[in-house]
Amino acid sequence: MLFRFSVAFCLAVAARCLNAQQIVNGQIFTPGIAIVDSPQPNTPLGGDYLQVAIDVSSDGQLQLPPYPSNPKSAIWNITIFLSSYVTGWNFTISNGTATNGSLGEIMQQENGSTVKHVNWVWPDCLVGTGPPSNNNSARGLYNVSIRQNFRLNGSDEYTIFDLPIHITNSIPAKNTRPSCASLNNTLWNQSALVESANNFTRIPGTPIQENAKGGSEGGLGVAGMLDWRTGLHVMWILAAIFMLAL
Ligand SMILES: *[C@@H]1O[C@H](CO)[C@@H](O)[C@H](O)[C@H]1NC(C)=O
Ligand SMILES: *[C@@H]1O[C@H](CO)[C@@H](O)[C@H](O)[C@H]1NC(C)=O
Ligand SMILES: *[C@@H]1O[C@H](CO)[C@@H](O)[C@H](O)[C@H]1NC(C)=O
Ligand SMILES: *[C@@H]1O[C@H](CO)[C@@H](O)[C@H](O)[C@H]1NC(C)=O
Ligand SMILES: *[C@@H]1O[C@H](CO)[C@@H](O)[C@H](O)[C@H]1NC(C)=O
Ligand SMILES: *[C@@H]1O[C@H](CO)[C@@H](O)[C@H](O)[C@H]1NC(C)=O
Ligand SMILES: *[C@@H]1O[C@H](CO)[C@@H](O)[C@H](O)[C@H]1NC(C)=O
Ligand SMILES: *[C@@H]1O[C@H](CO)[C@@H](O)[C@H](O)[C@H]1NC(C)=O
Ligand SMILES: *[C@@H]1O[C@H](CO)[C@@H](O)[C@H](O)[C@H]1NC(C)=O
Ligand SMILES: *[C@@H]1O[C@H](CO)[C@@H](O)[C@H](O)[C@H]1NC(C)=O
Ligand SMILES: *[C@@H]1O[C@H](CO)[C@@H](O)[C@H](O)[C@H]1NC(C)=O
DSSP: OOBOOOOOOOOTTSTTOTTEEEEETTEEEOSSSOEEEESOTTEEEOSSEEEEEEETTTTTTSOOSSOOSSOSSEEEEEEEEEEOTTTOOEEEEEEESOBTTBEEOGGGSSTTOSEEEEEEEOOGGGOBSSSOSSTTOSOEEEEEEEEEEEEETTEEEEEEEEEEEEEOSOBOOOTTOOOHHHHBOOOOOHHHHHHHSOOOOOOTTOOOOOOOOSSOOOOOHHHHHHHHHHOTTOOBOEEEEEOSOO
């Protein structure tokens, strides 16, 4: 069994680094409880939908809602935006309230599933093929910006995690696509975003304080957690990736 262990810290250049991340066996550990299973950073994407798979149990360390009252650890909610300083768009993927084009609360979907699969229809201005063809194109570089309101070990936190993607694969035209304007929001500058969020780093493998057992199944508890940390099949390959510039 190979144990390779390296720990990545935020670099001084980006005090609260909105997108510093660690990838363990293809799972992207966010600054929060959620783990992104896919897509990987800088993946070229297209097709009918943006698809994002998010493990909200932190690999079985945290139970699913409903949480007990006053839990030690919980994900209160997750909002997701698709934004780009290059194109000037900031689309709502989910702000908690479903509209024509945006999704309802991510934590409430797929009841009983620890992995939430975001399937979001690309809005109309992203239709096209290949990289942006001119400076007015909406296609190109974006962040899937995943914001978590959560409590870990008794502390409430709000964090922003920006996962870079490339919208360069073919997106077919369809008359059911929502309009980009109907999903667009104001873009904040980086310093305002950093100010708005907590400085929080999650080191993969560190435990999450469990909630008292009772009523809710779903949490794998201590056994699952130890299993995850010491399982025979688990080969630890930790890679520190810093995408401070695209
Ligand atoms: C964020 O936390 C890290 C590690 O705890 C610390 O080194 C850094 O100074 C903090 N940054 C800010 C802006 O508070
Ligand atoms: C993605 O987010 C990072 C910081 O979180 C930022 O530096 C970068 O400019 C953003 N990329 C785009 C395309 O907006
Ligand atoms: C998310 O949870 C936080 C903390 O409980 C709350 O203040 C906020 O209003 C919630 N946001 C949404 C969109 O539900
Ligand atoms: C989700 O599942 C739980 C437990 O299986 C059940 O009590 C609850 O009613 C379900 N909620 C919805 C919205 O289906
Ligand atoms: C896009 O903008 C860049 C920089 O402003 C300019 O050099 C380039 O010619 C423009 N491209 C097109 C296709 O207009
Ligand atoms: C959603 O928006 C699309 C594109 O604007 C439109 O064709 C469709 O009728 C809308 N659906 C509803 C339920 O409003
Ligand atoms: C959520 O996003 C939709 C689509 O952008 C927007 O119409 C709605 O006003 C937003 N709701 C809140 C509470 O921000
Ligand atoms: C998106 O909305 C914001 C706020 O209204 C606006 O400043 C920005 O120009 C819009 N983006 C585009 C590409 O139209
Ligand atoms: C995009 O819009 C949402 C909703 O207004 C906001 O919370 C978020 O900070 C914006 N994203 C960026 C990168 O400014
Ligand atoms: C960022 O936005 C905030 C709030 O809108 C503003 O006060 C601040 O001056 C802006 N900072 C920069 C560097 O533009
Ligand atoms: C949460 O608590 C556990 C067990 O006490 C500890 O090992 C872990 O480092 C804590 N995590 C954070 C982020 O404080």
